Amino acid sequence: MQPTTRLTASLAELKNPSYTGPNRCVPCTLLNVVIAAALSLLLAAAAVAALSTEAGVLLGVVAFAGAVATIYFRGYLIPGTPTFTKRYFPDRLLALFDKAPEPTAWEEVDPREVLLAVGVVVDDPEIGDLTLDPAFADAWERAAATHWTDESTLRRSLGRLAGADPNDLDFEERPHSFAALADGSHLANWPSRAACVADAAGAGLLPDWDPDWEERSLPLQADVLGVLRLFLERCPACEGSVALSQDVVESCCRSRDVVAATCRDCDARLFEMDVDPAMLAGE
Numbered sequence: 001m002q003p004t005t006r007l008t009a010s011l012a013e014l015k016n017p018s019y020t021g022p023n024r025c026v027p028c029t030l031l032n033v034v035i036a037a038a039l040s041l042l043l044a045a046a047a048v049a050a051l052s053t054e055a056g057v058l059l060g061v062v063a064f065a066g067a068v069a070t071i072y073f074r075g076y077l078i079p080g081t082p083t084f085t086k087r088y089f090p091d092r093l094l095a096l097f098d099k100a101p102e103p104t105a106w107e108e109v110d111p112r113e114v115l116l117a118v119g120v121v122v123d124d125p126e127i128g129d130l131t132l133d134p135a136f137a138d139a140w141e142r143a144a145a146t147h148w149t150d151e152s153t154l155r156r157s158l159g160r161l162a163g164a165d166p167n168d169l170d171f172e173e174r175p176h177s178f179a180a181l182a183d184g185s186h187l188a189n190w191p192s193r194a195a196c197v198a199d200a201a202g203a204g205l206l207p208d209w210d211p212d213w214e215e216r217s218l219p220l221q222a223d224v225l226g227v228l229r230l231f232l233e234r235c236p237a238c239e240g241s242v243a244l245s246q247d248v249v250e251s252c253c254r255s256r257d258v259v260a261a262t263c264r265d266c267d268a269r270l271f272e273m274d275v276d277p278a279m280l281a282g283e
């Protein structure tokens with residue numbers, strides 16, 4: 001290993017992944033840089049008064065550089081900033097930094113109506129609720145098992161869905177997300193690999209059920225597949241049973257209310273949608 005590579009690697013290890021990289025919180029970072037600047041100025045002013053102008057400037061610069069490095073590696077300087085911003089920053093201010101939760105609104109067509117219209121989801125009078133057509137459920141489970149064990153099948157199905165070359169696809173797996181990239185640019189995001197597998201398997205079956213499938217827009221196809229995951233009864237990863245719940249997801253400086261489907265056995269998150277807590281309370 002080159003010395004510089006080793007240095008980069010060990011610096012990367014120092015980083016706190018919860019608050020840096022893609023998880024870095026802009027409001028928290030800005031707030032901390034402002035606090036760091038104010039503290040460094042105070043320190044510099046005190047040193048100018050007690051020692052000399054040169055000592056003051058030097059101390060201020062060193063203190064500010066140290067603080068910025070801390071923010072870079074840890075995500076914040078003052079412990080508890082995420083809780084602080086969550087509690088005291090108004091939602092309108094956080095929205096400027098794209099941190100406001102966005103309750104999902106369907107674009108053109110309600111994906112639930114598509115699933116009902118083509119018969120993939122049916123109204124079961126026995127249980128008094130919507131459920132998957134048994135033939136679709138069987139085929140979907142079998143397809144998911146193949147997509148889970150064989151990555152080339154997964155690549156082929158995703159490539160066909162997104163109109164990308166299966167060989168150009170890359171996957172990025174993190175604790176709470178699974179992303180697909182085509183030629184290095186972001187293609188789609190799922191809450192887990194299992195959720196991605198469910199979509200890839202479903203996308204292969206839907207053209208047989210929905211005569212208009214190929215004509216539907218990719219965002220609508222993605223919405224339909226996403227809603228379909230709400231009806232999963234077995235986890236594509238481990239065949240465990242799937243539980244629906246209302247949940248609060250804590251991100252850096254904000255908590256989001258979500259409706260979630262999670263595997264009881266392996267804990268894979270299969271579906272997650274931001275919801276308006278007022279709407280939940282009203283229901």
Ligand SMILES: [Zn+2]
Pocket residue numbers: 235236237238239240263264265266267268
């Ligand atoms: Zn599972």
